Amino acid sequence: MKDLFTEIWESIRRNKLRTCLTGFAVSWGIFMLIVLLGAGNGLMNAFLRGGDGIATNTMKVYPGRTSKPYDGLKEGRRIVLDDKDVELTAGNQFSQYVDDVVATVGTSTQVSYGKQYTSGYIEGNYPSRKDIDRIVILHGRFINDKDIKDSRKVVVLPQNMAENLLGGDGEVATGAQIGALHLGAEGDGKKVDPAALIGKFVKIGGLAWQVVGITKSDMSRNDNLFYAPYPTVKTVYGKGKAIDDLAFTFHGLKTEKDNLAFEKEYRAAVNLHHRAAPDDERSIWISNRFRQNLQMNKGTGILNIALWIIGLFTLLGGIVGVSNIMLITVKERTHEFGIRKAIGASPWDITKLIMSESVCITAVFGYVGMFLGMLACQLLDKTVGQSSVAIMDEQIAMLVNPFVGLDVALEATLVLIIAGTIAGFFPARKASMVRPIEALRAE
Numbered sequence: 001m002k003d004l005f006t007e008i009w010e011s012i013r014r015n016k017l018r019t020c021l022t023g024f025a026v027s028w029g030i031f032m033l034i035v036l037l038g039a040g041n042g043l044m045n046a047f048l049r050g051g052d053g054i055a056t057n058t059m060k061v062y063p064g065r066t067s068k069p070y071d072g073l074k075e076g077r078r079i080v081l082d083d084k085d086v087e088l089t090a091g092n093q094f095s096q097y098v099d100d101v102v103a104t105v106g107t108s109t110q111v112s113y114g115k116q117y118t119s120g121y122i123e124g125n126y127p128s129r130k131d132i133d134r135i136v137i138l139h140g141r142f143i144n145d146k147d148i149k150d151s152r153k154v155v156v157l158p159q160n161m162a163e164n165l166l167g168g169d170g171e172v173a174t175g176a177q178i179g180a181l182h183l184g185a186e187g188d189g190k191k192v193d194p195a196a197l198i199g200k201f202v203k204i205g206g207l208a209w210q211v212v213g214i215t216k217s218d219m220s221r222n223d224n225l226f227y228a229p230y231p232t233v234k235t236v237y238g239k240g241k242a243i244d245d246l247a248f249t250f251h252g253l254k255t256e257k258d259n260l261a262f263e264k265e266y267r268a269a270v271n272l273h274h275r276a277a278p279d280d281e282r283s284i285w286i287s288n289r290f291r292q293n294l295q296m297n298k299g300t301g302i303l304n305i306a307l308w309i310i311g312l313f314t315l316l317g318g319i320v321g322v323s324n325i326m327l328i329t330v331k332e333r334t335h336e337f338g339i340r341k342a343i344g345a346s347p348w349d350i351t352k353l354i355m356s357e358s359v360c361i362t363a364v365f366g367y368v369g370m371f372l373g374m375l376a377c378q379l380l381d382k383t384v385g386q387s388s389v390a391i392m393d394e395q396i397a398m399l400v401n402p403f404v405g406l407d408v409a410l411e412a413t414l415v416l417i418i419a420g421t422i423a424g425f426f427p428a429r430k431a432s433m434v435r436p437i438e439a440l441r442a443e
Contacts, residue, residue, distance in 0.1 A: 012357070015329075019361065022318075022325045026362050027369035029318035030416055033311030034373025034404050037412075039380060040307040042402025044300045058132050059263075060247045060287040061085070061270070070277040079274050079283050082241040088269060089248055097262060101248040102126045103230065105239045111157075111226075112203045113165040120161055120224040122204060123244075124233025132247050135227075139195040140213035147212075147229040153236075155204065156213035156227040162194035165202065207236065250290075259291050311412075319362075319419045326358050326427035337431050347432035354431055358424025359417060366416040370409050377403050 012019045063079045083103075088094075090101040106123035129135065130142045138159055147154050157165075194214045201208045209228065217223045233239070253259045263286050268278035276283040330337075337350050385399040 012361075018325060018328075022321050023361055023365035023368075025321040026318035026365040026416065026420070027372070029311075029315035030366050030369035030413060031373045031376070032314045033308075033412055034370060034409055035376050035380075036307045036311045037304075037404045037408065038373070038377035038402045039399065040303055041404065042380065042385065042399030044303065045400035045402075046398060056289050056293045057251060057253075058247055058249050058289045060245060060289075061089075062245045062285040062287070064282050064285050066276045066280055067282040068277040068280045070280070071275045073275055077276075079276065081243045081246060081284075083243065084241070084273060085270055086243065086246055088273060089246060089266075093269060094262075094266065097250045097252050099249040099251060100128045101246060102129050102132065103243045103246045104129070105230065105234050105237075105243050107233075107237050107239075109205050111161065111165065113197070113200070116165045116167050118161055118164045118224070120226055122155070122233060123225055123227055124230035124239075125227045126230055128249075129227070129247070132249065136216035138214045138216055140198045140211070142213055142215075143227055143229055148231060151231045151235060152229055153207060153209045153232055154212045154228065155202065155209045156215055157194075157197065157202075157211055158215050158217045158223055158226060159194050160217040160223050161226060162197045162211075162214050163192060166192035166194065166196060205236065253290065256291055256294050259288055263288065315412075315416060315419070319416075319423050322358055322362055322420055323423035323427065325361075326354060326424050327430075329357070330354065330427045330431040334431075334434060337434055341434070350432040350434075351425075351428040354428035355421060355424040358420050358428075362420025362423075363413075363417050366413045366420075370413045374404070374406075374409060 061081065063081050065079065066073070066075050066077045069075050081103075086101055086103045089098060102125065104123050104125050106121055109120065109122050111118055111120050125143060126148060127143050127145060130137070135142065137156075140156070142156055143154070146152070197211045197214065199210065199212075201210050203209075215227075250262075253262055264279075267281065267284060267286065271278050271280055271283050274283065337345075340350065341347075380399060380402045385402055
């Protein structure tokens, strides 16, 4: 074994430039593969981070318009969801899958505090809506079961609305300024702490409502949307049996096929309640986050495969370089191989020598490329990973954890070594088949 490595080293030492150029191609291939995979992981993590904490096993149902005539009624009829749809969803027909059902009802209104006022949309809701919609509470609390039971006039305001009601404009206010605003003074335009509204009363529709919580403003939905107990809003604004939309969590639907079958059955039941065609897909709209998540996973999977393909083709360039170098080596050392065979070397000895040299080049330079690739991923995290872009007033990181697991890096390097072995096999086979008399005649 020692003699074998000595011969390999002497061969590499005699052809330093050629070996280094071949090694660079190998290193570059594994380096690019790891950097591409790391950057791809960073992009996907940044994309998926926005969905952290959102319940994926939820469906939302919105009213639409019929697109087919049915039961003597024309198409184009507007569907209005109502309490019976909530009872139907939570009833025995779908109890095998449906867990919590949440209905919402609301209206546009004006909110005032002292001399400050703003327009918004009050939405009657239930406590579980916070988890379904990933509502972030900055101060205080969300609606609770006690609020629902007692039909309390309490509200949860978004941060930007609370700041507007306190008269802020972007700078930090002093305690005296906040106190002045609490008394109804106009203040001097300083930014205030929205938590100052917790426990205070605001006027909504001429009635006093107590502020119990402040949420993070969400520009992707509606920055003037605020929440109150469902029964309170329904009573105060005389909404009757109509609802705006409903949402529910579910279990047991583990595949896309199961979800599609459930949606079909559920849509038919709701449509029949509203005298619409069972297969009319426009009478109600169903937003299924589970299926959306499946589509997202498919998209990230395709992206990951594409990155692997690009990286492997880059890697292939290095492997082809190794094979070509080994072919040149065989041609240059034909005379040497003839002497070896003439003095008793077997074809396997010649094959082993060439293949060992090929494996050594790919392994050594492959691990160098792997190390540099992991280092580049660290650099990406410290530079691009620390930057972000503003999308609808939300700061979105450009890359999140742009790393490749050590197991993936080692597997990629192992693939490279196997490919290097194959690349060296054909030149080695050619060398082992040379007849001694012909090899000795070679110059």
